[in-house]
Amino acid sequence: MAKKIIQIIGLSTALSVQSVALGQLPGNVQGVNVEGNERVSLETVRSYLTLDKGDALTQEAVQESIRKLYATDFFQDIVVSIDQQGILQIEVKERPSIAQVRFEGNELIKSEDMEQAMETLGIKQGRIFNDAQMERIVLDLKRRYQNQGYYAAEVVVNVESLPRNRVALSVEIEENEPASIGQIQFVGNHAFGDDLLKRRMLLTESAMFGDSDKYAKPKLQSDLETIRSYYLDRGFAQFDVRSSQVSLSPDKTQVFITVNLDEGDQYRISDIRYSGETIVSETELDALKEIEQGALFSRSKLVASVEAFRNRLSEEGYAFAEIEPITELDEENRTVSLDFRIEPKSRVYVRRINVEGNTRTQDHVIRRELRQLESAPYSLQAVKRSKTRLNQLGYFTRADIETDRVSEDQVDLIVKVEEESTGSFNAGVGYSQLDGVSFQVGVSERNVIGSGYRANVDVNYSASVKSSNISLTNPYFTEDGMSLGGGFYFRSIDAEELNVSNYKVDTMGVRTSIGYPTSEYSRLNYGLKFDNQSIGCITDFDACDAFVADMGEDFQSVRVTAGWTYDTKNSFYFPTDGHDTSISTEVVVPTNSDLAFYKLFLEENAYFPLSDDFTLKLKGDVAYGEGYGNNPGNLPFFENFYAGGIGSVRGFEPNSLGPRYDSNDAVSDDPKGGSFRIVTNAQIIFPMPLIEDSENLRVSLFVDAGNVYESYDNVEFSTLRSAYGVGVSWITPVGPLAFSFARPLNSEDEDELQAFQFNLGIPM
CATH class of the missing domain: 3.10.20.310 (membrane protein fhac)
Incomplete structure (x- = not known):
């Protein structure tokens, strides 16, 4: 049976119908038959046709059906024929599917980023392949390399046919060398010279700092905005960057930049x-x-x-x-x-506050820190303060508050938190020539089962120190923020085993404390300790013998503590702004002896943001104590202050600074501490370089200085010991871990140095 064929030519929109007149054919479509489709179902093909059984058969309808089928991009060839009985015969040749996409030679741009770029062009495993897209792929990938200064990059796409009408695409890339900056030239600048403007640019003409001279379009756009801001901040209100031209050397290895400026007048x-x-x-x-x-x-x-x-x-x-x-x-x-x-628009109220991300911390523990309340007028200051208080808790890696506008005069606040470990656990066995075998077990928890309670249990055992401590604190004993805490403690120190001096001290007691806020940023704290101390002298320690002869071996006392803190830091572990001040005192009231003394403590930590990543921290720490009543003068020798080591003056062995015993008091020249201590510190803190996610890591460059003196009258600032170095703080799952490596700036021959130091439990 003869067939009269209507066929599309190539991929153009022009249609060619053979010279058989449609009028010679049946007036209606008697049926539709589709051949050649494998992946595309018959129903899908027929859904794009404008003709079906019973429809009038016209040239326009046939042409429209062919257009729609080609528009699907499923087929690379379509032939439509109509037999004399009115059966519409459609023969299709499907485009192949993409079985695989490979990348070779790419180092600058990751394969994952390449795949995302290809996907935006419709090139992905399982998609239909259209060879007309190859030119677009090459142009798109070249443009991505050119944006990063790789103008000589070459991209070739190879197509490999596979069985079952599939293809594999291999994208071969030759990145070559990036184009460097040959010259940067300004035209139209009169107020500021070329050199001054170039110093404010990321792009440079020299290679002094690694790849800083490699051209990249985003860097140029950033530099142009920097120059615009520089002029607009200096009175040039009509300043404009008229244009910027980028030209390439013939070998595409150098870029020449010309920036045309219109400075205008200064206003x-x-x-x-x-x-x-x-x-x-x-x-x-x-x-x-x-x-x-x-x-x-x-x-x-x-x-x-x-x-x-x-x-x-x-x-x-x-x-x-x-x-x-x-x-x-x-x-x-x-x-x-x-x-x-x-x-001003409408006054806005907070409809509700939702908390997200707290799988452990109870909702009320978070909400009691919020200074923005539901149904209250929205206050940006209260929202910011709420965010700061949440970050100060130390319960979360990050706490943020987002605003969701629900109507013209209402918003919802979404408090989003990322919880972190709030406890630290340390257990270990150690050995040293000085102290022999030692055992340590400690558990500290700032947020007991999500309640906000703080608990601490420590046990230490070695030849020199045996101690245990148990404490529990409720920071919100009352709704207005009054805290209540208590605990038990025991400590036995054998100073002879530490080669410090020849005595032993046993202390045991119970303590309680209360605190309450005096403002949004400050608190007053009071405490009582009831303890018993026993001191035992060992041979050849005259200072101890004289003390025991005068005061006795056993002391019961009441220790009264009081303190005031002021804290505006914006974070618990790694603050970048604010400061915290602490002033406290401890007064020992004797009950069965004349042993009476007091201690005063003053500490200040100030944080100054230098940039988004760098923070300056300044610290000052002063401690002083002396006897009173029937025991005037310096502190008892076993209550002296010590300095040296991490958390004090790094680079010197712990507790090694200050005056030492002479032959009249002991058999060695070990440190004996003093009644006055001063420690200062300055450091630049920044995230760990070369680590993308360094939220829990900080590096610091520091200078420490300090010393201990027998009394305030003996203070000589020229005798302060100092050191410089680098430190690392790491918030681990078992608590903060600090490392430091320091070298002394000012030391004496008798000083005991220690370059590398570390500590678990105290961040820098």
């Missing part, structure tokens, strides 16, 4: 006004603004002023206030008239 602020509904007084706005009348125009100060105003209005509940700075330029006088147009 000063003529006057500052406020319009709209200001909510707060203009006097208060004047105090908040960063930009001043008569000063050079500065975009960054303008933005900072807007942010300060917006934050202030948020304290009144206007969380979405719109503040638009309107600038009017007087080109003749080169001045800028500035009008802050304020539109």
Whole structure:
């Protein structure tokens, strides 16, 4: 039976119908038959046809069906024929499917990133393959390399046919060398020279710092914005980067950059006004603004002023206030008239607060730290303070608060936390020539079963020290933040085994403490200790013998403690801003002897953000004590302060600094401590380099200084010992671990040095 064929030509939209007139054929379609389809079902093919059984058979309808089938991209060839009985015969040749995509030669761009790039172009395992896409693949991958300065990169895509109408794609890449910066040239700059502008760019013409001279388009865009900000912050209110041209050397290994600038004139602020509904007084706005009348125009100060105003209005509940700075330029006088147009919008209230991510910590433990309350007006300051308090707890790796706007005047707050280990456990067996075999077991928990309670249990046993300690504290004994704690302790020290001096001291007691907040940032703490001490002298220690002869061997006393803390740090382990101050005292009230003394402690830690990654920490620590009543003078020898070691002056052996015993008091010249201690520290803290996720790691470059003196009158700052070095703090699953390597800056021959030190339980 003869067939009259209507066929599409190639991949174009032009259709060619053979010269048989449709009028010679039946007027209606009598049936549809599809051949050649393997993966694509018959129903899928027929769903794209505009003709079905019983439809009128027209040339336009046949052409439209062919167009739709080609538009699916499933087929690389389609032949449509109609026999004289009106049966529509459709023969298709399916495009092959992609069985595999491989990458070879790529180092700069990871294969995973390559796969994502190919997927955006529709190239993925299991997808239909269209060889017309090959040019797009090559152009796209080349563009990605060019954006990173690899202009000489070559990309070739090989197609390998596989059985069952499949193909394997092999993308071969030859990255070659990146293009370096041959020259950077500015045109139109008069106020600032080329050298000054180049120093503010990431791109450089030299290779002094690794790959800093390798061209990358994102770096250039960032540099242009840096230059724009530099001019706009120095009065050039009409500054503009007119254009930037990038040209390549013939071998594509060097880039030449030309930046065309239009500096304009330098403008000063003529006057500052406020319009709209200001909510707060203009006097208060004047105090908040960063930009001043008569000063050079500065975009960054303008933005900072807007942010300060917006934050202030948020304290009144206007969380979405719109503040638009309107600038009017007087080109003749080169001045800028500035009008802050304020539109507070609706007052916003917090509908509800949701907590997410706390699988262990109970909801109420988190909510009691929040200073933003439900059904209350939204306050940005309260939200920020709530976030800071959560991060100060030490329960979470990160705590954040997000705002979800639910209506014009309502928001929901989502508190998102990532919990971390709040306990530390250490158990070990050690041996040293000085102390022999030692055993340690300790458990510390800041958040007992998610309740917020703090608990501590420690047991230590060695030839020199035997101790145990049990304590429990409820930080919210009352709803207003009053804390209550208590514990038991025992300690036996054999100083002879430590080669410190020839005596033994046994101490046991019970303690209790209370504390309550005096402000959002400060607390007062009071405590009582009831303990019993027994001292035993060993041969050839005259100082101990004289003390026992005067005071006796057993002492019962009441120790009264009091302290005040002020803490504005923004994090528990690794703060980057704020400071904490601690002032405390301990007064020993004798019950069966004349042994009476007191101790005073002052510690300050201040944190200053230098950038997003670098923080400056300054520390000062002073301790002083003396006897009173019938026992005036220095502290008892076994209550002296010591210095040296990690947490004090690194680089020197622990407890080794300060005055030493002479032959009149003991058989050795071991350290004996003193009644006055001073320790200072400065360090630059930053995340661990070359580690992508270093939330629990910090490195520091430090300088320590300090010493111990027999009394305040003996203090000589010229005798302070100092050291410099590098330290690492690591928050491990069993608690914070600190390492340091230090070298002395100021030491004497008799000092005991120790370069490498570490400690588990105390971060730097």
